Each structure stands twice: as structure tokens, then as C-alpha cells.
Amino acid sequence: MTGPLYRADPPTMRLAVEAEGLTLLYHRPSGMTHVLGPPAPELLTALAEGPADAAEIVRRLRQHHDLQDDAGIEAVVAARLDELEAAGLVSRA
Amino acid sequence: MRHGLSLGVGPVGFRIGSAWPGPIAALRGLYAGYPEAEDGIADFTVRLEPNRPWRRWIRPSIAIGGDHRLPEAAPLALAHGLLAAEMGMNLQMALGLRRYLLLHASAVERDGRALVMTGASGAGKSTLAALLGERGWRLLGDEFVLVDLAGGGLHPFPRAVSLKNAAITLLEAEAPPERFGPVLEETPKGRIRHLRPRAEAIHRMAEPAVPALILFPRYGYDKALRPVGAAEAFVRLTQASTNYVSLGEAGFRALTGLVTANPACAIDYPDTDGAIDLVETLWANLDA
Amino acid sequence: MGESGRVSGAALLARLLADPAQAPGIDRRAWTGILAAARAEQLIGTLAWRLEGLPLPDRACAILRDARDGAAQARQAALWEAEMARRALAGLAVPVVLLKGTAFVAAGLSAGVGRAIGDLDILVRRHDLPAVEAALLGAGWEWVKEDDYDDLYYRRWMHELPPLIHRTRDRMIDVHHTILPPTARPTPDAAALVDASIPLENGLRILCPEDMVIHAAAHLLADGDLAGGLRNLWDIDRLLREFMAEPGFWARLEERAGRHQLRAPLARALRLTERLYATPVDADLAGPARPADALYVRRLLARDGWGRGTRRATRLAFYVRSHWLRMPPAMLARHLWIKLRKG
Amino acid sequence: MNGPDQDRPEEEEGPAPTRRHLLMLGAVSASAVVTIRPALANTLGSVLTCEIPVPDRSLSANYIASDGSLVPADTPGAFPPAPMPFKGEDVKAALRYGRTLPGTDYAQSRAYTNYIRRLQRGMSGFTCYASLQMPQR
DSSP: OOOOOOOOOGGGGEEEETTEEEEEETTTTTTTTEEEOHHHHHHHHHHTTTOHHHHHHHHHHHHHHESSSSTTTHHHHHHHHHHHHTTTTTEEE | EEEEEEETTEEEEEEESSSSSSHHHHHHHHHHOOOOOOGOOOEEEEEESSSSSSGTTSSSEEEEEEEEOOOTTTOGGGHHHHHHHHHHHHHHHHHHSSSSEEEEEEEEEEEEEEEOOOOTTTSSSHHHHHHHHHTTTEEEEESSEEEEEETTEOOOOOOOOEEHHHHHHHHHHHHOOOGEEEEEEEETTEEEEEEEEOOOHHHHTTOOOOEEEEEEEESSOOOEEEEEHHHHHHHHHHTSSSSHHHHHHHHHHHHHHHHHHHOEEEEEEEHHHHHHHHHHHHHHHTOO | OGGGGSSSSHHHHHHHHGGGGGGGSSSSGGGGHHHHHHHHTTOHHHHHTTTTTHHHHHHHHHHHHHHHHHHHHHHHHHHHHHHHHHHHHHGGGGOOOOOOHHHHHTOOOOOGGGGOSSSSSEEOGGGGGGHHHHHHHTOOOOOOOHHHHHHHHHHHHHHHHOOOEEETTTOEEEESSSSSSSSSSSSOOHHHHTTEEEOOSSEEEEOOHHHHHHHHHHHHHSSOOOHHHHHHHHHHHHHHHHTTTTHHHHHHHHHHHHTTOOOOHHHHHHHHHHHHHHHOHHHHHHOOOTTTTTHHHHHHHHTTTTSSSSHHHHHHHHHHHHHHHHHHHHHHHHHHHHHHHHO | OTTTTTTBBBBGGOOOOOOEEOOOOOOTOOOOOOEEOOHHHHHHHHHHHSEOOOOOOGTTTTTETTSSOEEEEOTTOOBBBOOEEEEEEOOOOOHHHHOOOOOOHHHHHHHHHHHHHTTOOOOOOOOHHHTSSSSOO
């Protein structure tokens, strides 16, 4: 399937500090700070390879992680991408 | 303006102007021994002025103005001029400071290391700092803590402590009368009396301290202690800072540096003596 | 400067902006007043960049360094807000023209250096307004006010939608369809503004140089009471110095001002910027000095070294004038009646 | 005092982790992004006292209905604008403990406090109202 393509700024545009399973993230283009919980940082890492749709992002996640549960996985990823888009960390390519 | 005063508090210089002589005379008394703004150039201007021209004489009321102002600030009675000046200075700091990360917190220092306390107003951070400041610690500040953006050190901002209601009696038993300002009755914040910090705190106001412990105190609860992780401390301190967001990357680096390098604890306490004991115990065990 | 005690805070500020070389000679005691006036006129960042590198007292240098940092942050926030608007409107494929401060920094113009930037101002074609409004509302912007009279007032009489604010970023956007209220006497050619606009790399647009100058002049003199006028006039100085080297600039400026019915405000803006900032201007286009010019200068410099507005009567006169410019007399009366009536 | 963790942009942390680990995705509805917002309102209340006009001066041609909405002047059952802005402390007492605002009766005070509850960002009094919402204030 092909959904909308998402893209993220290159990782050099972000500063990240991990603490207690959360990621404190400073986004240079916006000057904004976000606190990210899983799987938001992993989605940004997956998009570092280049723009992708939700299905491709899931494929990239599987390369590096065991995913807890396959049912509804794309729906969760899509919901997190919406959040990241609203925060300005991800945009439609 | 007709009446004015130049005042240095820690690394920040103020010029305070007033339409009336009273507030300036009161400030001169309270801030005896403080230096003028460095180079005679003030970082911030505060104006105490009538909000309508006739308000200089008829039922005088002070509008708080200056470099930075908020249209929603409520005017104060002329008799509360010291409080108006304090609020005017606070407002400049909260809206205008960029040289340091500003935390709405109190801090005290011993052996070069600093204890930072932050919490909502009423949590007791100011009273605790004032008490510790009378009992062997150096008061760095009762309202604002300035975090150095490059080195992470804490710069003192030892303005006069603003004591409210019950805290006034508490401190009157600890500090000599000549360090107190007049009692201000029925201000919007209740009864207020200002306390000039000990001379040491003023003489060493240019000397920063290294942070060692962050506390989130809460007054009026059963004694309890809970370690606070770096992520939670980070989020709580962003909400205690008026300029975190506007400092951008420098603010992020300074604040993540502060919370990852220092332990943080939430403490609940039923009374002030209990709190002081708790603080001293935590401090003694810091390196254990 | 021995005479600095007798010169208004704003006059000293204007003098330093025009000629930064005077700054090292300034009496130490005058600095606090200059800084207070510069903050009140929203010119502290601009001043800080103008004086960068000059030998000044340490504390003045430190304060100006903070002001440069503050301006850098304002620039970043403005560009980001423009980017978020771009993302929200990208799907519409309509021309979106950045105006004022955001346009200056997006285009890298010297008028944007150190400039304070508040709301995001954009210009779109009038018939694109409903789609733009809907796209912004769908992307997290909300109305600031929910009041029928104000809403109707904006939609019928103003040159913009009622202001919108973003739900999470707390930033306002003003969506314009022309550069003066439709009720104002001059009627700029709004379609020509968009047609002549120039695309930036990211697809957003800026006005062409001549229209940019004319918009700045209209903003200063044909709309509003000259509050913040010293800053708006500085924009004009910078834009002119940047654009005048292009061959034929003054002739095109004259032609565009005629098309937008804004020759008189442009001429006065040229005379004022020459007077306050020593801008080299085309003498024919500026025209001969008028007696009222002195009144405008008086209003522009009505700020003392405590940052207070002075010259109450002059200010009031320009306030009344601003309403006069905006509305026909009958409408002005109706507007003031509704605004002033209290229960 | 910049710690070793935070001085480096992400890319210096090397390629994607080689060690596979279980990634918890959570529910669709669970939020994973919290944005830090300016905190002026939190601290404002303690650095100065503020006041709230009812209604916003630019809307003062209107009356305030009992649900706090703005209605045309002289609407039956609605109240005229308050002549003076209310002090933050008085508003807090009214919101939290149900006291009436100074110079008002019960119904009028309820209409005004309902108006204050509906304040939005950008309207005068909003920052003051927001600061009153903070715990412990």
C-alpha cells in the first residue's frame, strides 16, 4: 500500500538526552523542546533513512526492533506520526 | 522621572524611577549596603508611576511599568511602594532576562555547593531559604536562581526576601530588627515584610556556586521523601522557568546539564523545623 | 555627547542608528536611557546589531549581546511559524506572500537584522481567503475573539481576517487580502501586489522590492497612529538602501506608488527617513518639505529616556487621525459609538 | 557543565542500535509527544498581582449572559460590563470557594466567573486567569 510520505529533518537538527526511558529532544529549526516516549524517537530514527510511508516505516522498525504485537501496528504508527507532524518534527513530503 | 535609584543585585543592574519620593526612600533603607548598577548602566528600568495623571495626588495608586510590562498588572496602593518595586523588578527579570536561565526557585550555598528549592508559591521554598540563610548557609536568592548558560554555575540574586504572613513572625525570631523593612498590611498578597539578607550574602553576591541538590518541597503534608528522576525534574523546572523556551538551545543544554548532573528529591513536610532537619539530613548524605 | 541630557531618548536612539560611530563617545550615564528608549520603540535588537563590535562600556556590550541573542530567537520563531503556515497551506497551491518582519528575515534583507517580529502577516488573494481560513482552522489555528460585532467589523471593513492564534504554539497569524483597509481613501491594487510578488526557495513569496517599500510607507503613514513609527521608518531606510542600487529603481517605485494610489505617503516617508536616518533619497520623488513634516518628526521622537511616551497632545492628534484615515466619518461615528457605549 | 550525553547531536551516537530490543508501541490513543510550552503563567502569579477585565475592553459594548457568553447590550437577564477589572485574588476566591466577586450579587458574580472561565489565549485577562489555575495558588 502507499499512504502519504513522511519526512523528518536530518538528525543533526536535533539534540537528544535520554532519561528514564524518555527522550528530551531539542529541535533546532523550531527552537522547541519535546519530551518523547516510545516509539516516537524510533520513528524519527527510521525516517533518518529518508522519506517513507507508514508501511515502509514499520518495515524499517522491524529491522532493528522486535515489535510487541503485530495487530493494529500501522494504526499506532500512523497515530504517532500525526502527533509528530503536529509538533513539527515530521512533515508530509 | 522625579525620583530614582540605581541598584545592583547579583549580576543584574536596575534603575528604579518613581513619581513619588516614598518608594525610593523605602528602597534606599531596605537596600542599604547594596552596590549601584555596574558601570552605572542598568540592565532594566522599572517605573512606578500613576496610572492616570491625577492619580499622583488623588487616591495615589502605583502602576508598575518599565522596559517590560504586562497590561494585566494590578496597581498597588502608594503605601505598598516597596512591594510595587519588588514586583517591577521581578517582572523585568521574568520577561527580559536572557543572560542566564531563570528558575523561579530559592537557593542557599554551603562550602561552595548549592541547594536549589522550587515549588508553587506557598510550598515554602522562600521561607526555608530565608531560615537556612540565618542558620549558617549563604542565601543565594529567595525567588530567582540564575543558571549560567556556559558553565552551569548558579549566580546569586540576593534581593531582599519577601516574607508573607506567618513567615514574618518566624524570621523575626531569627534576624535582628535593623535588617527588616516596614510591615506592609493588607497588600494583595496579605501581610508582607522584607528582610535584607545577611551582609555576607550581599558582599559575596558576585560569587557563583556549584549546584549539588534540587528539592521540590511541599508544605503542610505528612513527612515524605521521593527521589525525582532527571526527566521529571527537567519538565518541572521548565515550568518553573520564565525564559527556558526563549533561550532555545542554550537553555536546553543548561537545564539538561543541571538535571543529569544533580540528584533531585520531592519532600513533603508538616512544619518548618521538620523541613530543616530533612534538608540537613539529605545534605549530609549527599556524598554517601 | 555633552548635549545628550537635552535630547529626547528617541532622538538619541535615531541618531545612533543613523550614525553608530557616535556611540563610543556617548556619556556612560546616557546608556540606560538609550536602552530604555530602544526597548520601548522595539528597536533594541536593531540597535544592538548596528553597534556590534564598537568599543562601549562592558555592561552596555553585555546588554546589547543579549539583545542580539533575543533577536536571533525572534527570527527563528518567525521563520518557523512561516514554515508551519506553509505546511498548512501547501495543499491549496495558492500564492502566499509573507509581509513585514517575517518577509525581511525570510529574504535575508538588512531590514530584518535584529528586528523585533510579532505576529505572522501573510497576504493572499481575496478569493482564496475562505480556503486559507479553512486550512488554518484545520491545522490548529483558532479565532482569538468570538464576538459577532468584531468579526463582522473585520470581515466587512478591514484588510484582514480576524486574528487567529495557534492552539499549541500561541502565535498569532494575520491573513491580509490587501495592505490597507478597504475603507481607507487610497485603494492599493491588491491583485498587482500578488502578481508581482517573488517566490522564495520554499514556495512562499515576498512582495517585489518596490511594493515592499510602498507597503512599509503605507503601514507607517496611511494606517495607524504612528506608534512604533521609528521602527517602521527604519524598515524603509534599510529597504531603500538595499534596493536603490538596482538601475531604474526610483522610476519603478514612482510607477508602483501611482498604481497603488500611495504617492503622497511614499513621498512623506522618503522625506522623514532622509531627515531622521540621513537616507539618500530621490529628491523629485520625495518632493519639497511640507510644514506638517515637523509634526510627524515630533510624533516619531515622542519618547523619553525612561521609555515613556511624551507629547500627549501630539499623540492624541495622530490617534484621531488614524481613525479618520481608516473610515468615512459616518462609519467612524458608528464605530466609536459601539466601542464607547457602556451599560 | 555540559554532560557527555547532551553535548552531541544525535548523529554522533553512531548508526542505529545493533542490539535488537523489544519496542513497546503502546495504544493508538496513548500520547508519545509532549511539547514544552512557555511557563510564564505559572510563575507570573507569584511575581506580581494581576487583574481581569470583564469583559475585554474591546468587547465592552456587550452584556454578559449567565452562562458567560457575550450578548448585545440590554439583553434581558444579562449583566452589564463590570465597571472595574477584578483582582486576581478575588477571582481565585470566587472560582475556588464560590465567593461572590466584589460589588456583585450571586447571579451577577456567576455570570462574570463563567465569562472568565471562557477566556481564551490572546484576550486580556487570559494570562492572569491561567496563573490562577495553577495548583497551590
